[in-house]
Amino acid sequence: MLNSLSGRFLILTTIFVMLAEVLIFLPSVARFREDFLLARLERAQIASLARLANDNIGVDLEEELLLNAGVFNVVLRRDEARQLVLSSPMPGAVWATYDLRDPSASTLIRDAVAQLADPEPRMIRVIGNPLRDAGLLLEVTMETAPLRMAMIDYGLRILALSAVISVITAMLLFLAVRRLLVKPIKKLVHEMASYAAAPEDARRILRPTAGVRELREAEEALQTLETQLTAALKQKERLAQLGGAVAKISHDLRNILTSAQLFTDRIETSEDPTVQRLAPKLVNSIARAVSLCESTLAFGRAEEPAPTLTRFNLAELVGDVLDGERLAIGDHDLSLSEDIPAQMMIRADAEQLYRALSNLVRNARQAIVGTGKPGEINIAAREDETTWYIDITDTGPGLPPKAREHLFQAFHGGARKGGSGLGLAISQELLRGHGGALRLVSSDEAGSRFEISLPMQDVLDD
Numbered sequence: 001m002l003n004s005l006s007g008r009f010l011i012l013t014t015i016f017v018m019l020a021e022v023l024i025f026l027p028s029v030a031r032f033r034e035d036f037l038l039a040r041l042e043r044a045q046i047a048s049l050a051r052l053a054n055d056n057i058g059v060d061l062e063e064e065l066l067l068n069a070g071v072f073n074v075v076l077r078r079d080e081a082r083q084l085v086l087s088s089p090m091p092g093a094v095w096a097t098y099d100l101r102d103p104s105a106s107t108l109i110r111d112a113v114a115q116l117a118d119p120e121p122r123m124i125r126v127i128g129n130p131l132r133d134a135g136l137l138l139e140v141t142m143e144t145a146p147l148r149m150a151m152i153d154y155g156l157r158i159l160a161l162s163a164v165i166s167v168i169t170a171m172l173l174f175l176a177v178r179r180l181l182v183k184p185i186k187k188l189v190h191e192m193a194s195y196a197a198a199p200e201d202a203r204r205i206l207r208p209t210a211g212v213r214e215l216r217e218a219e220e221a222l223q224t225l226e227t228q229l230t231a232a233l234k235q236k237e238r239l240a241q242l243g244g245a246v247a248k249i250s251h252d253l254r255n256i257l258t259s260a261q262l263f264t265d266r267i268e269t270s271e272d273p274t275v276q277r278l279a280p281k282l283v284n285s286i287a288r289a290v291s292l293c294e295s296t297l298a299f300g301r302a303e304e305p306a307p308t309l310t311r312f313n314l315a316e317l318v319g320d321v322l323d324g325e326r327l328a329i330g331d332h333d334l335s336l337s338e339d340i341p342a343q344m345m346i347r348a349d350a351e352q353l354y355r356a357l358s359n360l361v362r363n364a365r366q367a368i369v370g371t372g373k374p375g376e377i378n379i380a381a382r383e384d385e386t387t388w389y390i391d392i393t394d395t396g397p398g399l400p401p402k403a404r405e406h407l408f409q410a411f412h413g414g415a416r417k418g419g420s421g422l423g424l425a426i427s428q429e430l431l432r433g434h435g436g437a438l439r440l441v442s443s444d445e446a447g448s449r450f451e452i453s454l455p456m457q458d459v460l461d462d
Contacts, residue, residue: 024162030108032154045138066086097124099127112151115144123141200237307430308349312345314340318340335375337377340381352430355427359426376395389453391441394447399443434455438451
């Protein structure tokens with residue numbers, strides 16, 4: 001019960017209603033005490049009228065009038081004259097006097113609390129206004145024991161009624177909360193569990209039905225989340241299936257293109273002018289196709305092998321990368337340069353770093369050649385106390401917004417029309433395996449700059 005929302009709501013409601021009733025209890029008891037004393041004054045006034053109507057009332061009748069009024073003495077003041085109308089022997093001296101002609105609420109509550117807290121029987125004097133202007137003042141003396149017993153009896157009945165009201169109110173609220181909140185929440189939890197069991201099943205996506213605005217907003221938000229997740233899972237499943245098929249096709253296609261590449265080597269030796277003019281373009285096209293197949297196969301592997309770290313000269317590796325790209329430039333006005341300290345030694349997997357740099361330089365070269373304008377690609381390196389940095393800068397057209405938004409996502413981040421975005425995705429994965437990073441520093445109409453960072457932490461002790 002304590003661990004459920006409805007159970008806690010039931011208990012808290014009961015407690016709060018009881019607190020409210022307690023706050024009402026003191027004014028109620030004070031009001032009851034005032035009414036009790038005013039009733040005694042009224043009965044005393046009636047008894048005094050009988051005495052004033054006949055001065056020859058016997059002692060027995062006088063005692064009976066006082067007994068019925070519940071008082072010991074009755075004093076009536078008329079025209080500034082104070083007259084003891086009825087009297088009888090008092091068991092004790094007057095302990096306190098209470099004036100009911102114009103009492104404040106705080107005074108009534110204070111006197112009522114004091115009355116309940118004092119169990120001793122006392123004699124008190126009560127002053128009030130006579131009814132129907134039958135005088136200026138009416139004063140009686142009486143015992144407190146009957147008053148206190150009546151107040152206790154009234155208080156117990158009030159508390160019992162408060163308890164019944166609290167329980168009934170709490171139960172009604174309990175049932176309302178269960179219907180309006182708890183049941184919809186349980187239904188929502190059930191829907192979430194059902195969806196979690198098979199998130200790819202679109203039939204299990206939540207359909208908002210709650211009537212409470214806040215719950216409906218929660219259901220609508222959950223429906224949006226589930227819809228997006230289901231779509232993403234379906235897309236990933238399709239991509240996984242597509243990746244498997246592409247990997248198989250790329251494997252066979254690479255073998256076919258490799259054979260074709262061998263034949264183009266023979267064609268290049270032909271003395272036919274037309275063949276000599278077209279052969280380089282054919283060779284470049286086949287080389288690019290082979291490279292794309294190899295990239296697709298590399299990306300399709302479950303994961304790249306862990307890098308084999310060796311120490312090597314970075315300038316020599318960068319030179320090999322640029323030499324390989326120069327063969328693909330052709331007649332285009334594109335210059336490749338490097339700014340690498342001749343003696344700079346780094347520790348990394350040379351083959352994987354070569355692949356990463358080749359992908360970045362190839363992307364830059366293709367972007368510049370695609371514009372038909374002259375350009376330049378530069379690779380520079382620097383280091384600090386903890387990290388090696390390699391900057392790849394080009395003067396190309398810059399990356400389009402869509403490519404920057406999905407820069408390292410395969411099949412999303414292609415920087416040119418028809419590009420797959422595999423090169424950047426593969427490069428980033430290879431560099432992460434080194435504990436490094438690949439990031440785009442800048443890209444605008446003046447060109448782009450990528451930065452590779454490789455940590456030295458593995459070689460600090462060498």
